[in-house]
Amino acid sequence: MKEHIRFVAARVFLWLKTLTGYVPPETVFKHLHFVGPFTIRFPSSREVTLYSWGDRVENELAWRGWDGHEPLERRCWAAMVESGGDILDIGANTATFALSAKCLAPASRVFAFEPVARIAEKAAQSIAASGLDVTVVQVAVGREGGELPIHDPGGENAYSASLDPGFLNVPKTSYKVPVTSLDEFCRQHHVYPKSIKLDVEGYEGEVIRGATEVLARGECVILCEWLGSPTSHMEARSILRRSGYIGLDVFDLSEIDLSGGQEHENRNIVLIHREKVVVFRKAMMSQAERHGRAALTAS
Incomplete structure (x- = not known):
């Protein structure tokens, strides 16, 4: 009964959001998880349909919009990908x-x-709902190709x-x-x-160790978690x-010291070739202005 009520309430509030723009407060919408397709619109007016299984990430995107989960990271990602080229998630x-x-x-x-x-399988289902051409690669990425054990806490989703x-x-x-390496896959x-x-x-750190050829070109910008220990990242930092x-x-967008581990709440960083920093900061400022967001205080 609770699930049925939650489903109906979610659909009612989503209808109101579409019709009037009204978004219930987080204290309400965090309980309005739903299963099914939903559409998010970017400030450029482009739209994409995603699929929700009632998990936190999709729920926050459905209610808050395109940058509703990890907003800084998604705005950064938008500025990165708008320049085109091959993109890897x-x-x-x-x-x-x-x-x-x-x-x-x-x-x-x-x-x-x-x-x-x-x-x-869920990624493939969301891609099918979107109608977009995204290739799912069901492999892990590390230092070299082969097989390795993955350690899975289970559950319907697996964020960790x-x-x-x-x-x-x-x-x-x-x-x-x-497992593949980034260099191997790209070759x-x-x-x-x-x-x-x-x-x-x-x-x-292990992914970076398997990406020497990609990094040597100096062309890619990487939005990256940096949660491993300083020891595990030692060779990666050298590369x-x-x-x-x-x-x-x-x-x-200030430069940070990669020798220290990031706190969990500050875990996401940008890895970029030094010669591309000025252009990237300008792109981020422009993206913020176009999308009506507070400009970043880049130094």
Whole structure:
């Protein structure tokens, strides 16, 4: 009965939102999870249809809009992908970033990497609902190709499944998944990424270690979690430094020290070639102004 009431209430409020623009307060909409398709509109007036399974990410996007979950990161992602080129969403979960990218850059090739089978199926379902051409790649990304155990806390969604066995101190099920490196995938499929979202739950250092060729080109901008220990990132930092890359704070685009681990609430950063920083900051400022957001205080 509760689920039925919640479903009806969600549909009523979504109808009101479409008709009048009214959005209930978070104290209300956090209880209005629903299953089914919904549409988000970007400030450019482009629209994309996603599919919700009643999980937090899609629910916040449905009620708050295109940047309703992780707003700074999604605004940054929008500025990144609008320049086009090949786009990779590594650790895609249900592909909300990948689908946003394809909507904003329709001529781009977009690849969504998701190694957990039940989540990759959800990503494929959302892609089907969108009608957009996004390729789901059901493999993990690491330092080299092969197979590795992934450590999965289970549940209908899997926001914290990781190749790092120590990432979360919770009960997990481990099973092997295929793994590729970024360089290997790009060589095999003739991909030249311009924008990458990297969300691999503490394993990003290993992904960087397998991306020396991609980084050597200096062309891609990476929106990246930086949650691993300083030790695990030591070689990754060396590779980034040799390739001319630095880290920027996603909030104000100031340069950050990559030698320290980020606090969880500040876990997302931008990795970018030093020579592209000025142009990227201008793009972010322009994006903020076009979308009616407060301008970033870039330094």
